[in-house]
Amino acid sequence: MANSHRTTRTLENSSEPLDTTDQLIARRRGWTSKIFNDLVEKYGFFSRRRLQVSAIEPPESNDGEPMPETRTNGFTGDERSQKLEIILELQVKLDTTLYQITKFDNVLRRGRSGARAPIDDDRSDDNHLKDLKRFRADALSEKIQILIRDTCLMFRWSCCLVKELEFSTEDRLHNYKSQIDQSTAIVTQSVKHIIKWVTSNEFIIVQENWQININYMNKVLVKLTSRINLGGAEGAEDDDDDDNVYYSDYDHNYEYVSEDEDGPEMKDLSGAALQFARTAIPIIKLSRLFFNRLAMIKEKEFALGPYTEMSSKQLIKLKTSARDIRRCVARLYGIMIQADRRIPGNTIKNLRKALDHLIQIFDSVILLLINYVIPLMIPPPQDDPHTSSQSDILKNWLVTWNYLFLSATRESITAANVFANTIL
Incomplete structure (x- = not known):
């Protein structure tokens, strides 16, 4: 059976x-x-x-x-x-x-x-x-x-x-x-x-990892804004390891240390340091806006094929630019929250280095956009001369953005000098 x-x-x-x-x-x-x-x-x-x-x-x-x-x-x-x-x-x-x-x-x-x-x-x-x-x-x-x-x-x-x-x-x-x-x-x-x-077009390809770095910039912005709104104290919502992420891109040319080296908590920021730290917010916002705006460019906006006249070296520079800017933003954050514990002269020197590096990176990216990316975008219709092309809109936007960014960096340096004079 x-x-x-x-x-x-x-x-x-x-x-x-x-x-x-x-x-x-x-x-x-x-x-x-x-x-x-x-x-x-x-x-x-x-x-x-x-x-x-x-x-x-x-x-x-x-x-x-x-x-x-x-x-x-x-x-x-x-x-x-x-x-x-x-x-x-x-x-x-x-x-x-x-x-x-x-x-x-x-x-x-x-x-x-x-x-x-x-x-x-x-x-x-x-x-x-x-x-x-x-x-x-x-x-x-x-x-x-x-x-x-x-x-x-x-x-x-x-x-x-x-x-x-x-x-x-x-x-x-x-x-x-x-x-x-x-x-x-x-x-x-x-x-x-x-x-x-x-x-895909090469400019679309270089954006592959931008969003990760944009998210990091947003975290830094939220963290700095929270510290300022709380009067410089570190909030309970900041009891995580985010600072370790920001400091992981350590550069020996900058004189700040990780939170782990100074104890589990940061000291409250002084009133003068708070005023100084506020000037970093528009810089970080504009940095984030720059890559968010470029990420809005779609494949269909290019008239020609998937290739540009950029070399691999230039393409890699464009691809890693968001990461490089994120590292500069991390350094800027570190300079701001440790201003009270640093010699004012060193704070100003480190700030200038960080801002100069930011400007240098953005200048090189804008130059690549103007020379190699914008010329490949679809031109306006010939029968409608009053219609602005996407390339013209982007060029005008870059001019406005660059003016605002340089103004924000100058204001930050001015605030650093005021902070130094207040401490002395």
């Missing part, structure tokens, strides 16, 4: 004879599992062969047909057999695709493409290379590595799932299907990131 519940039954240990269909399914399942494992071994992160493309054997079939040893004629009517056959065919296509991607990544890492000359290491004169600028190529290679890593993880879970099929449904120990679904979503996202990096 059959048991009322299903029991575990492996193909190897079963004493019951297997019919021909079950034998074929078992072999196909074994092939499927092995191929998934072989793909991980072939393209995995720690594979020595992947680091040297010449050591990777090309797929046995490059025409999308299944590999010879996987073809099993005469038993295509079983649904399980058909599904395994589809998986085996997809494995060959995946192998072919990953092989081509790996070869392409090797081209990127070598800095060559066919007869092209090597990309200069200083990244200063590759503006003519378009999609093979080091700015694009280096980051694209990193994203390809992430894609291969994520894909291999999906293969690993798939291998485990196929092995689990040997057991009855109720006796399977892991929910590998859920993990495969998650891995598939991650791989899909990796593919989208690569497509965006390849097809």
Whole structure:
């Protein structure tokens, strides 16, 4: 009599004879599992062969047909057999695709493409290379590595799932299907990131990490405003580790220390220091506004293709500008809240250094925008001379913003001198 519940039954240990269909399914399942494992071994992160493309054997079939040893004629009517056959065919296509991607990544890492000359290491004169600028190529290679890593993880879970099929449904120990679904979503996202990096305008690409730094600037602004509104005392809502984040970008040219080095609490700011600290608020707000405004520029506002005449060195400077400004804002915050504990002359010197660095970064970014980005934006309609183009609007905005920013920095220096005279 059959048991009322299903029991575990492996193909190897079963004493019951297997019919021909079950034998074929078992072999196909074994092939499927092995191929998934072989793909991980072939393209995995720690594979020595992947680091040297010449050591990777090309797929046995490059025409999308299944590999010879996987073809099993005469038993295509079983649904399980058909599904395994589809998986085996997809494995060959995946192998072919990953092989081509790996070869392409090797081209990127070598800095060559066919007869092209090597990309200069200083990244200063590759503006003519378009999609093979080091700015694009280096980051694209990193994203390809992430894609291969994520894909291999999906293969690993798939291998485990196929092995689990040997057991009855109720006796399977892991929910590998859920993990495969998650891995598939991650791989899909990796593919989208690569497509965006390849097809988007360079100015859109450089904004990739701006929002993180904008958020940091906003945190500094909230923290400084809270301190000022509380009369210089540190509020209860500030009992976190945010200060450590601001001070992590420590520069030995600036004479301030982290909160940990002076005890768990900052001293209350004096009235003169509060007046001085207030002048940092418009500087931080304008810094944040600058990148928020540039981030509003969309792909559709560019008339030409995805490439600018900027070199990789210039593109990297533009890409890291938000991070550099955030670091300056962090230094500015440190100067303000420690003004009472520093020699006034050193406070003024450090303030000038921080503001000069801010101005220098913004000047270089504005220059890049005027020379390389704004000329690529869609011009106004020729039949409507009264309509302002987006490029004209942006240029006028930059002029106004620059005037306000320089005025804010001058007011801060004036306030620093007043603060110093009050202390002396």
